[in-house]
Amino acid sequence: GAVVSQHPSRVICKSGTSVKIECRSLDFQATTMFWYRQFPKQSLMLMATSNEGSKATYEQGVEKDKFLINHASLTLSTLTVTSAHPEDSSFYICSARANSGELFFGSGTQLSVL
Amino acid sequence: DAKTTQPPSMDCAEGRAANLPCNHSTISGNEYVYWYRQIHSQGPQYIIHGLKNNETNEMASLIITEDRKSSTLILPHATLRDTAVYYCIVRVAAGNQGGKLIFGQGTELSVKP
Numbered sequence: 001g002a003v004v005s006q007h008p009s010r011v012i013c014k015s016g017t018s019v020k021i022e023c024r025s026l027d028f029q030a031t032t033m034f035w036y037r038q039f040p041k042q043s044l045m046l047m048a049t050s051n052e053g054s055k056a057t058y059e060q061g062v063e064k065d066k067f068l069i070n071h072a073s074l075t076l077s078t079l080t081v082t083s084a085h086p087e088d089s090s091f092y093i094c095s096a097r098a099n100s101g102e103l104f105f106g107s108g109t110q111l112s113v114l
Numbered sequence: 115d116a117k118t119t120q121p122p123s124m125d126c127a128e129g130r131a132a133n134l135p136c137n138h139s140t141i142s143g144n145e146y147v148y149w150y151r152q153i154h155s156q157g158p159q160y161i162i163h164g165l166k167n168n169e170t171n172e173m174a175s176l177i178i179t180e181d182r183k184s185s186t187l188i189l190p191h192a193t194l195r196d197t198a199v200y201y202c203i204v205r206v207a208a209g210n211q212g213g214k215l216i217f218g219q220g221t222e223l224s225v226k227p
Contacts, residue, residue: 006157034214043201044158044217093157095215103215105150105157 002028004096006106013084014114021079021109023094029074030096034103035067038091050077084113118202123222126196132189134221136202139183147178148205148215149187151198158201158217161187192225199223 003026013019023033031052036044048069049057056069066088068080077096081088093108119137126132138147146165150158162169162176164185169176175188189196201220206213 004157036217043199043219044152046214046216049214091155095157102160104160107157108155110155 002026002096002098002102002104004094004104004106006094006109008109009107010110010112012112012114015085016083019081019084019111021081021092021094021111023077023079023096023106025075025096025098025104028096028098030077030098031074032097033071033077034095034097035069035077035079036093036095038093038108044093047079052077081111084111086113089113118204118218120200120202120218120221122219123224125224125226126189126192128194128225128227129191132187132192132196132223132225134187134189134200134202134223135184136186137184138202138204141182141204142206144206145204146206147176147182147185148203149174149176150201150203150215150217151196152201152220153198161200192223194225194227197223197225 005024005026007022033050035047038044046059047062050069050071052071058064071077089112091108091110095103095105097103146163148163149161152158162174164176178185199220199222201217203215
């Protein structure tokens with residue numbers, strides 16, 4: 001099956017710093033990618049839809065200035081958590097949509113903000 | 115997207131069939147039923163999807179009722195490695211215009227020796 005690579009898998013940072021997470025579709029082009037976050041014992045919550053060459057669409061309640069999304073190529077989308085705080089600690093997961101419509105998920109990034 | 119309802123947890127004996135139910139009574143005619151699972155601290159894994167006919171692949175079978183208001187995912191011979199949270203999602207799937215996946219709470223399946 002198609003592969004989506006997410007990097008880093010785990011990151012620890014100090015409060016106030018920014019963290020960038022990369023999501024790459026390795027063997028297919030993805031004009032659309034999705035970003036989710038997941039708190040312990042909870043389901044995945046969709047944060048935003050990332051569209052290649054245009055602005056991301058954010059779900060209600062998600063701060064676009066806090067979670068910057070860039071989708072500059074057909075195989076790469078990045079999520080930057082700006083001025084991270086402990087409450088931003090979470091598991092972040094991306095998915096990429098192939099032209100067939102199928103969605104493939106990355107392995108997730110565990111962010112811990114101290 | 116239509117919402118789905120699943121039992122929060124289920125147990126299954128190793129080697130037996132696991133039958134996971136899902137209700138999606140407000141599903142639209144162009145929405146497919148998708149199943150994903152998530153093993154702890156990993157990204158979701160695709161299992162199977164269908165529109166109205168029953169589907170089978172190497173992982174599982176999907177049985178969709180004739181009125182499409184509910185479905186059942188069947189793992190024919192559950193193993194310990196099938197312990198995971200299973201998500202039933204309805205979604206429009208039409209090529210590169212396919213809709214986003216909205217996850218519910220899922221069913222936590224525990225396969226026991």
